[in-house]
Amino acid sequence: MTMRTLMTGCQIATMLPDGAPYGLIDDGAIVVNGREIRWVGPRLDLPQEFAGLEAMDLGGRLVTPGLIDAHSHVVYGGNRAKEFEMRLSGASYEEIAKAGGGILSTVTATRAATQEDLVAAALPRVDAMISEGVTTLEIKSGYGLTPDTELTMLRAARDIAETRRLRVKTTYLAAHAVPPEFAGRADEYIDTVVLPTLRQAHGEGLVDAVDGFCEGIAFAPDQIARVFDLAKGLGLPVKLHAEQLSNLGGAALAASYGALSADHIEYLDDQGVAAMAKAGTIAVLLPGAFYTLKETQTPPVASMRKAGVPMAVATDCNPGSSPMTSLLLAMNMACSFFGLTPQEALAGTTRNAALALGLSDAGVIAAQKRADLAVWDVSHPAELAYTIGMNPLHRRVFEGRFQ
Structure with missing residues (x-):
C-alpha cells in the first residue's frame, strides 16, 4: 500500500516561475503519495479527500525543492x-x-x-x-x-x-x-x-x-x-x-x-x-x-x-x-x-x-513531481543564500521519505 503523508505548518517555496516571488505559499500544505507529490497549496484549500490524513506539523519552517x-x-x-x-x-x-x-x-x-x-x-x-x-x-x-x-x-x-x-x-x-x-x-x-x-x-x-x-x-x-x-x-x-x-x-x-x-x-x-x-x-x-x-x-x-x-x-x-x-x-x-x-x-x-540535467520531474514543488524536498530552519528563502558557513537544514525528504 502506498503511504500518504500530509505536511502542514510550513511556508512553501514552490519555485514555480509564475506568481509570487519564490512561488511562496504561506501556511501551506503538501500531500505526498509514495514517491510523488500529490497536492500542494494553501492549507485552507486542502481538498476534502486529504482532510482525514494525520498531519505532520513542520512548525512554520520553510520547505523548498530538494x-x-x-x-x-x-x-x-x-x-x-x-x-x-x-x-x-x-x-x-x-x-x-x-x-x-x-x-x-x-x-x-x-x-x-x-x-x-x-x-x-x-x-x-x-x-x-x-x-x-x-x-x-x-x-x-x-x-x-x-x-x-x-x-x-x-x-x-x-x-x-x-x-x-x-x-x-x-x-x-x-x-x-x-x-x-x-x-x-x-x-x-x-x-x-x-x-x-x-x-x-x-x-x-x-x-x-x-x-x-x-x-x-x-x-x-x-x-x-x-x-x-x-x-x-x-x-x-x-x-x-x-x-x-x-x-x-x-x-x-x-x-x-x-x-x-x-x-x-x-x-x-x-x-x-x-x-x-x-x-x-x-x-x-x-x-x-x-x-x-x-x-x-x-x-x-x-x-x-x-x-x-x-x-x-x-x-x-x-x-x-x-x-x-x-x-x-x-x-x-x-x-x-x-x-x-x-x-x-x-x-x-x-x-x-x-x-x-534534462530533468522534468524535479526542481519545483508541484503535483506529480518527485517528492524530493528540503525542510529548513529559516523564516524566509533569502536566508539560504544570505548566511555563510551555516547549515540550516532541518530534514531532507527523498522520494517521499524523511531523513
Missing part, C-alpha cells in the same frame, strides 16, 4: 592541496596545467585507485552535500583518460547512487584533458580513447550525458564537435565546459547541438548569449572555481538575464579549482560575486539545475 547540484567532479583520487599553495605563491591555473599539474596530477591518482577506493573517497564529500539538502547530484568522469579508468569512474558514480539515498546523473567527460601519453596528439586521443570508450559506456548504460572541456589547454571546438556528433548519434544529451579562461565560441557550439548547459562561461560574449537563449541551453555558474582561481572576469549575468537564459548554480566540486561541497556557499558566492539575487540563486539550485 537541492540539485548540476555540475560536480566528486569522484576522483588524491587531492591537490600542494597546488593550492602554488596558486597562493602566484602560479596561474594555466601555468600549473602546462607544468604537468592541474587535471593531470589528479589523473595519476585516479588511475591508481580501485573502484572501491573511488567510492570510499567520494562518500564523505557526497555526505556533506546530502547534509545540506541535496537530493540530485551530477557526477562526471574525466580524471581517468583511459578506457578502463573512465569506465571505473562512471561505475563508481553509479555505486554512490546505490549506497546513498540520492539520485545521481552521470556525465562522460573523457574529453577533459589530453593525457601525457598523448601529448601533442589530441585528435588521436579522441579517436582511440574518447569515442570508442563512449560507445562502450553507453552500451553498458553508464552514461546520462556527454561533456567536454573547450579551452586552449584542453580541446578545440572542432574536436569537441566530433565527440558531440557521436553523442548525438547515440541519443545522448550534451553539455560543455566553455569560456572559462578564454572565448573559443564553445557555448555557441554547444547551443548548436541543443546542449543542456554551457558551464563556467566567464568569457561568454553576446553571440554566445544569443545562441544559448535560442537553443534553451542553461547557463551553469560555478563561483567556487572563480573564487579558488582568483579570477576577475565574471559571467555576463545581466546580458543573460535580459536574453532570458536560465541560470543554474553548482559547486563544481573537484580537487583542483573548486574543492567545495557546499551548494549553499555556492549560492552565496553567486550572489556576492556574480550579482544574482537570492531568488535567482535558489532557482539556480532547484528549477534551473533540473533543466541543466
Whole structure:
C-alpha cells in the first residue's frame, strides 16, 4: 500500500516561475503519495479527500525543492592541496596545467585507485552535500583518460547512487584533458580513447550525458564537435565546459547541438548569449572555481538575464579549482560575486539545475513531481543564500521519505 503523508505548518517555496516571488505559499500544505507529490497549496484549500490524513506539523519552517547540484567532479583520487599553495605563491591555473599539474596530477591518482577506493573517497564529500539538502547530484568522469579508468569512474558514480539515498546523473567527460601519453596528439586521443570508450559506456548504460572541456589547454571546438556528433548519434544529451579562461565560441557550439548547459562561461560574449537563449541551453555558474582561481572576469549575468537564459548554480566540486561541497556557499558566492539575487540563486539550485540535467520531474514543488524536498530552519528563502558557513537544514525528504 502506498503511504500518504500530509505536511502542514510550513511556508512553501514552490519555485514555480509564475506568481509570487519564490512561488511562496504561506501556511501551506503538501500531500505526498509514495514517491510523488500529490497536492500542494494553501492549507485552507486542502481538498476534502486529504482532510482525514494525520498531519505532520513542520512548525512554520520553510520547505523548498530538494537541492540539485548540476555540475560536480566528486569522484576522483588524491587531492591537490600542494597546488593550492602554488596558486597562493602566484602560479596561474594555466601555468600549473602546462607544468604537468592541474587535471593531470589528479589523473595519476585516479588511475591508481580501485573502484572501491573511488567510492570510499567520494562518500564523505557526497555526505556533506546530502547534509545540506541535496537530493540530485551530477557526477562526471574525466580524471581517468583511459578506457578502463573512465569506465571505473562512471561505475563508481553509479555505486554512490546505490549506497546513498540520492539520485545521481552521470556525465562522460573523457574529453577533459589530453593525457601525457598523448601529448601533442589530441585528435588521436579522441579517436582511440574518447569515442570508442563512449560507445562502450553507453552500451553498458553508464552514461546520462556527454561533456567536454573547450579551452586552449584542453580541446578545440572542432574536436569537441566530433565527440558531440557521436553523442548525438547515440541519443545522448550534451553539455560543455566553455569560456572559462578564454572565448573559443564553445557555448555557441554547444547551443548548436541543443546542449543542456554551457558551464563556467566567464568569457561568454553576446553571440554566445544569443545562441544559448535560442537553443534553451542553461547557463551553469560555478563561483567556487572563480573564487579558488582568483579570477576577475565574471559571467555576463545581466546580458543573460535580459536574453532570458536560465541560470543554474553548482559547486563544481573537484580537487583542483573548486574543492567545495557546499551548494549553499555556492549560492552565496553567486550572489556576492556574480550579482544574482537570492531568488535567482535558489532557482539556480532547484528549477534551473533540473533543466541543466534534462530533468522534468524535479526542481519545483508541484503535483506529480518527485517528492524530493528540503525542510529548513529559516523564516524566509533569502536566508539560504544570505548566511555563510551555516547549515540550516532541518530534514531532507527523498522520494517521499524523511531523513
